[in-house]
Amino acid sequence: MSGYPNPAVNWTASTLRVPAASYLSRWAAYEN
């Protein structure tokens, strides 16, 4: 294993964070 940080895993993780954060902020706005 390449250990941390593995650039490919790192890149995918930060990419996935975008829709997740976008959903959570829209949901928070919808809630209030």
Next chain:
Amino acid sequence: MLLNRWSLMRMGILAFAAVNGFDLAFPVHSLSLGDLAFFAVGGALGTRYWVFRSYARSDASEPWLVPSWSESPFQLNQPFQFFHLAAWAFVVFFLAAFVRKISLNSHLNGLPVEAMFGAFGAGMLIGMKWAVMSCKDKFTKT
């Protein structure tokens, strides 16, 4: 499980969580069982009472959907769909990290940080199951 773009996307995210868990080496910190219980209980209460408010609000008119692999996880009025996917991603992340530990034969010095994610995810799943069981007549399966 219906095979559609949402279930494929969810499986892709879980596959990534597995790779991430297997690949990512956190420094080994000792976590006590009490710490893990704290995260599990937090996850359970969080989904049962905090996330659940979206369903309980008085102006909610849509049917309450039981978490499903084939539903879009990005529906504002169905937050369980999103948190269900997130919870499974945490659990799979932990399981992959655990398998790696075993396969590398490294000794488990206390419980690794990954277990914190696993406990939190498992707690979230329990909280959602709890909410669905408590309001069985209101939740609809898709």
